Amino acid sequence: MEPILQIKNLTHTYGVGTPFQRSAVEDMTFDVYQGEFLGIIGHTGSGKSTLIQHLNGLLKPTSGQVLLSGKDIWAEPKKIRDVRFRVGLVFQYPEYQLFEETVYKDIAFGPINMGKTGEELDRCIRESARLVGIRDDQLEKSPFELSGGQKRRVALAGVLAMEPEVLILDEPTAGLDPAGRENLMANIRDFHRNRHTTVILVSHSMDEIAQNVDRILVLKSAHVLMSGTPAEVFARADELMTAGLDVPQVTRIAMALKARGLDINPAVYTVDALEQELLALRKGGAAC
């Protein structure tokens, strides 16, 4: 697989030269591959939001580099806007950035900044609205009349409408109810599957990450603690727990069963996988 983003020895220090100086990202190196669904997980304050704001050039590295398709994004600072169109970033609580009179106009803000016009503009607005489940009759409403969850969908559509090559979502489900959460994640999964866009999902919920991504990057106090497929990462569940991070509920059950003497793989992270393990155990004739 081709890396689309390469992060090399990235360091970011806030408040250089003041008593509040601290590094939020320190010497991080990793690749993001074309078309993958990458999850970034870590405690609040571990530097997730700081890290992702470097990937579309909103923050400039204190040291280190970010390469997009092999080219340093800061090679030509004048063209940084093009990077932002190619790498779409949806902030945490994006509903607070809505400002237009109608939903349609708000979604149009990004594509218009890109220079899209006419039918092309209309098409990408309607398509992205449909992707996140906004009905056509809602497009002419004021975004401030919508419910919290719907506002967030509008904000998400505003970034999708730019049709970025990489989509980064910073805790997209924070503050939603369980149904709204699952609904939004389903939209994002569909988007990833249909468009083959690279998606980076930032979250502090292990369950959400485990259920959706191909690869996980675990951050701890400004460093990359580990990275790998969910199976690889949850095989090191002990390490995760000593680092003060959660593991998915299913993994916790499997670990508890193993601790009580059942011969099962504790690194399972979906209900289906756990069921398979237990059924296999039963067939094997072990006491259950």
Added chain:
Amino acid sequence: MLKDITLGQYFPGNTVAHKLDPRTKILLVVLYIVALFCAKSLLTYGLMALCLAVCVRISRVGVKQLVRGLKPVLVIIIFTGILNLFFTPGDRYIFEWGFLHVSDTGLRSAVFMVLRIMLLIMGTFLMTYTTSPISLTDGLERLLNGLKKLHVPVHELAMMMSIALRFIPTLIEETDKIMSAQKARGADFESGNLIQKAKALIPILVPLFISAFRRADELATAMECRCYHGGEGRTKLHVLKYQRRDYIALTAGVLVVTAVLVLRHFGL
């Protein structure tokens, strides 16, 4: 970025300067300003600078931070200096060139004026650097308590001030966030003419105003839920009390002012 604005920022610490009662510090600053305006000679200005240096040393505030506080008023300082330098009449001219001439009194008053403004600002900043905004308003409220008899709404003013101070950093942070979010959608705040630049602010100002009103509404509800009904009968969690160190500091302050007045009387 926006965050770099130091709006009388507080640097937490544990020195005597931090522990002094906020009322003491406010009074000391008032005394300092009075003394500054009474100072007339090199000797008294030297004394004022020495006082500030001692206080800075005690408070362990970096000189760099203090000097940075001067940056926003640099233009005013330079302007005052130039005005005084060239436009003060005097009996002896040190320098003449065309219509520009510098008299000896001009030079003297320019130097003193610039020194005075710089010392005044650094002195005030030292107070805000060592006192949290909340205790500062607390101190101010207590000091102005007497005005209540004249029906001045002291408590309400203090409450408004502490709410404003509390929300300045929040709003700055929020503006930063909204700006980043709109930049991520390709907003461009730098290029274009004045009208285009003003238009580019709409995507920031609309969300900012909405969120400010939302916050105000939430705060008002929260205050009402906790039965806030103004200052009447309200007691304090941290009751301000003068300590030994406050009496010492105030005495020292009064002594310095007296010294300056005495020196002034003798024409020094």
